[in-house]
Amino acid sequence: MSKREKPPKEKKPTRTYQFRLYPTHKQERTLEAWLVLCCEVYNAALDERKSAYRIAGGSLSYEDQCAELPGCKEVRPDLALVPSQVLQDVVKRVDLAFAAFFQRVEEGKKPGFPRFKSRFRYHSLTFKQCGNSFKIHTQGRKNRGMLELAKLGQVKMVLHRPITGTPKTAIVKRTPTGKWFVNITVERSPKQTQESHMSPSEKEVGIDVGLKTFAYLSTAEEIANPRFFREDEARLARAQRKLSKAAKGSKEREKKRKIVARTHERIANRRKNFIEQEVCKLVARFGFIAVEALVVRNMVKNPRLAKSIADASWSQFFMRLLATAEEAGRQVVKVNPAYTSQTCSACGRRQPMPLSVRVYECPQCGLVIHRDHNGSLNILANARQACGRAGRVIPEAPGL
Numbered sequence: 001m002s003k004r005e006k007p008p009k010e011k012k013p014t015r016t017y018q019f020r021l022y023p024t025h026k027q028e029r030t031l032e033a034w035l036v037l038c039c040e041v042y043n044a045a046l047d048e049r050k051s052a053y054r055i056a057g058g059s060l061s062y063e064d065q066c067a068e069l070p071g072c073k074e075v076r077p078d079l080a081l082v083p084s085q086v087l088q089d090v091v092k093r094v095d096l097a098f099a100a101f102f103q104r105v106e107e108g109k110k111p112g113f114p115r116f117k118s119r120f121r122y123h124s125l126t127f128k129q130c131g132n133s134f135k136i137h138t139q140g141r142k143n144r145g146m147l148e149l150a151k152l153g154q155v156k157m158v159l160h161r162p163i164t165g166t167p168k169t170a171i172v173k174r175t176p177t178g179k180w181f182v183n184i185t186v187e188r189s190p191k192q193t194q195e196s197h198m199s200p201s202e203k204e205v206g207i208d209v210g211l212k213t214f215a216y217l218s219t220a221e222e223i224a225n226p227r228f229f230r231e232d233e234a235r236l237a238r239a240q241r242k243l244s245k246a247a248k249g250s251k252e253r254e255k256k257r258k259i260v261a262r263t264h265e266r267i268a269n270r271r272k273n274f275i276e277q278e279v280c281k282l283v284a285r286f287g288f289i290a291v292e293a294l295v296v297r298n299m300v301k302n303p304r305l306a307k308s309i310a311d312a313s314w315s316q317f318f319m320r321l322l323a324t325a326e327e328a329g330r331q332v333v334k335v336n337p338a339y340t341s342q343t344c345s346a347c348g349r350r351q352p353m354p355l356s357v358r359v360y361e362c363p364q365c366g367l368v369i370h371r372d373h374n375g376s377l378n379i380l381a382n383a384r385q386a387c388g389r390a391g392r393v394i395p396e397a398p399g400l
């Protein structure tokens with residue numbers, strides 16, 4: 001009954017593509033119905049586990065609960081309309097939620113019990129096994145594709161880029177504004193991975209993320225902070241105020257809720273586009289990229305800085321940078337952020353650097369340099385050292 005020990009599978013490199021889906025009205029109604037049913041199954045499976053844990057102190061396994069699904073379908077024939085693998089994945093999600101819970105208990109933390117999901121917060125369906133519960137059809141014409149889903153049929157899909165690799169899972173999801181997307185995860189062979197690599201580049205860069213500017217490069221270039229996030233946030237605050245004033249359950253409220261959701265989506269999209277563009281530019285130019293290993297979560301606790309940090313979305317930036325660099329065969333090195341702003345990048349002397357001081361002036365060697373530029377040079381130097389590339393970089397700062 002307990003979890004069987006499986007030999008660790010060798011992990012092949014994966015990649016996830018996201019494509020927009022355009023289901024017909026009828027398909028959309030079916031997908032919506034599936035989401036409601038899956039949410040019900042999720043909550044039922046969670047409830048059963050909670051009872052088992054609280055009453056008997058025991059635990060049910062994924063296999064135990066999957067074995068109950070056919071019986072459930074007899075009692076609730078509408079469940080049979082949902083592909084079996086999709087339902088099994090719902091049980092898997094409960095299993096993962098519990099595994100994470102027990103993990104935290106083991107670590108001596110006091111985690112909250114896994115929670116029931118509202119049907120408004122349940123918005124994705126997982127299809128496993130390509131060729132069985134889903135298929136991908138590419139058509140001759142550019143961008144046209146079809147995603148074939150078990151028990152649903154073919155859904156229009158915009159293939160804005162070709163898929164390379166072997167598709168493993170497809171997660172169909174609905175955004176709060178009612179758009180549909182699919183995330184297709186593929187596995188790649190070493191050869192396919194190799195093919196996606198860019199031609200090698202000897203160029204190196206250190207990147208210092210800041211508050212006044214989004215990032216500063218050791219090449220003395222600046223990536224400006226996208227201030228449009230601020231404007232969007234003001235718009236969001238307005239929309240949220242209006243929503244809170246609308247009477248509960250009214251049509252007006254539903255309208256306002258949609259406006260809030262659209263604003264959220266817009267902010268997320270603009271942020272994503274901005275980050276995507278900057279990351280692509282960096283990866284195309286540099287073969288060796290040094291960044292700080294930032295603990296963003298700690299920094300956000302400081303309420304004054306929080307807004308700007310959230311604005312700048314560094315963690316998203318680093319995640320995209322790592323993924324894109326790996327895909328392109330570029331090296332990204334994370335360095336300890338300690339003293340990167342206090343150390344003189346030319347002579348190594350340290351001095352306190354409060355956030356308000358924007359220019360680094362070294363009394364020992366006379367270096368005068370933009371604070372973040374100095375940081376980026378230190379980050380690059382530390383990364384080089386960590387990788388056995390010797391030598392400090394000589395700063396080419398204006399005003400030297």
Ligand SMILES: [Zn+2]
Pocket residue numbers: 344345346347348349362363364365366367
């Ligand atoms: Zn100095």
